[in-house]
Amino acid sequence: xxxxxxxxxxxxxxxxxxxxxxxxxxxxxxxxxxxxxxxxxxxxxxxxxxxxxxxxxxxxxxxxxxxxxxxxxxxxxxxxx
Numbered sequence: 001x002x003x004x005x006x007x008x009x010x011x012x013x014x015x016x017x018x019x020x021x022x023x024x025x026x027x028x029x030x031x032x033x034x035x036x037x038x039x040x041x042x043x044x045x046x047x048x049x050x051x052x053x054x055x056x057x058x059x060x061x062x063x064x065x066x067x068x069x070x071x072x073x074x075x076x077x078x079x080x081x
Contacts, residue, residue, distance in 0.1 A: 040054070
């Protein structure tokens with residue numbers, strides 16, 4: 001089963017309004033720099049639910065999805081243990 005982990009995100013906004021996430025901060029304070037954003041598209045999280053912008057990001061050499069919901073919150077998908 002999957003669920004959402006809401007995270008803090010620092011993002012950059014260009015003059016034409018494009019938003020690019022730069023890093024993610026977990027609740028415990030760990031910070032992960034986003035090495036590269038491979039794509040951004042409107043999509044639903046099929047695993048955790050929710051709709052918004054899905055950023056496909058490279059973080060420490062691994063691909064991860066970062067979602068920006070219509071309620072102005074960022075989340076990542078995680079597995080329940």
